[in-house]
Amino acid sequence: MxxxxxxxxxxxxxxxxxxxxxxxxxxxxxxxxxxxxxxxxxxxxxxxxxxxxxFPNGPDEQPTKVQIGGGSHQLDGFFNIDLVPPADFLWDVREGIPLETGTVELLFTEHFLEHIDYPRSAKGFAREAFRVLSPGGQIITGVPDAAHVLSRYPAAPVEAEEMIGRWYAKRTCREDINTYLDLINYVFRDQDDDPSYTPHLWAYDAEKLSQLFTEAGFTTIEPWTFDAILANPKREWASVYVIATK
Ligand SMILES: C[S@@+](CC[C@H](N)C(=O)[O-])C[C@H]1O[C@@H](n2cnc3c(N)ncnc32)[C@H](O)[C@@H]1O
Structure with missing residues (x-):
């Protein structure tokens, strides 16, 4: 085939x-x-x-700093890879990362990993990240922190309202968040039947991110301190970031 x-x-x-x-x-x-x-x-x-x-042989350039799944939050000085525009290279990373082995120094992704299926694509992505990074190269990964959402269950109304306000106030699903468990369901699945949103296919916390990258071969996995020079400022609240070193 x-x-x-x-x-x-x-x-x-x-x-x-x-x-x-x-x-x-x-x-x-x-x-x-x-x-x-x-x-x-x-x-x-x-x-x-x-x-x-x-580009049957991959991109013309060999970038050392790469963002994957940046959406509209493109990073200057990075080679931005995403499924859809705007990006420097439109590519579905479920099919692999289209870069040479051992060439990248820094990979950055946030609020992307939860959108690809687990285990096939998520574990495949971690292995591909390991492959394209040079020795000592690093990947920073941020995701919605499932621990944040779960640790508040059953939540006080004021906490639920804060989460709704930050994440769903402008969404069409607002009137269908009727209990805190509905909110958890939206965090875990997102609006999976609405073509304007890509569903969440897996939930992560610091332990799961650490396990994923350890299994892929990374030597150290540490918490990454949020830095709005790289990260999207709107992701600071209730996200978890780690930095894994090859
Ligand atoms: C929720 S957006 C996050 C955008 C940005 N990182 C941010 O935090 O604002 C998820 C992004 O991941 C991209 N994405 C999802 N699946 C992908 C895939 N298989 N390959 C490449 N990009 C993907 C989407 O196109 C989208 O731009």
Whole structure:
């Protein structure tokens, strides 16, 4: 089976067929949910396949500082890799990190890891990070801190309100957060049925991050002190960051 399916017209055809099916009034909620997820993968995969075609041997440059999953929070002086624009290189890192072995000095990711499936993609990502880093190279990883959310259960209304205000005040799900457990569910899954959001697929705390990077071969894993020069300031509250050294 070919590993490169870029340009395969059957993917576009499938996308078209799914769009047609989704327009059908009697499709049924369960099938529609699944097809919406497939349609989204086809849509975001378009960028990945276009990059594969344009850069079959990976990027032209060999960057030493790389951000993955930065979204609109692009970092100057870094090579920004993301599934979708704006980024320097549009790539799905579930398929690997498109960089040479042992070439990167610093990798930065925040609020990205929880969006890829566990264990296949998350453990694969940690192994790939280890591969592309040079000896002594480091990866900084920040995620929503599941321990923060769970340690407050059952939460006082004032704490729940603070979390809702910071994370969900402008979201369409606001009226469906009716108890603190609903809030925990949103933190763990996000709005998985809303095409405007990418769901959370796994939850992390400091212990899990440390285990993940230790298993991938990193020698030291330490807490990383939040620094808004690199990190997105809006991530400071209730996130956990670690720095792992190869
Ligand atoms: C919640 S946003 C976080 C953006 C930014 N790091 C921040 O903290 O504001 C998650 C980002 O990860 C990217 N992402 C998710 N899955 C990815 C994948 N498989 N490969 C590359 N980027 C991915 C998304 O496109 C999105 O930009």
């Amino acid at each position: 070919p590993t490169d399916i870029s340009g395969n017209p059957s993917i576009d055809l499938l996308g078209k067929q799914i769009t047609e099916l989704l327009a059908h009034p009697n499709i049924g909620h369960g099938l529609a949910r699944t097809l919406r997820a497939a349609a989204k993968e086809i849509e975001v995969g378009r960028y990945h396949r276009a990059t594969q075609r344009a």
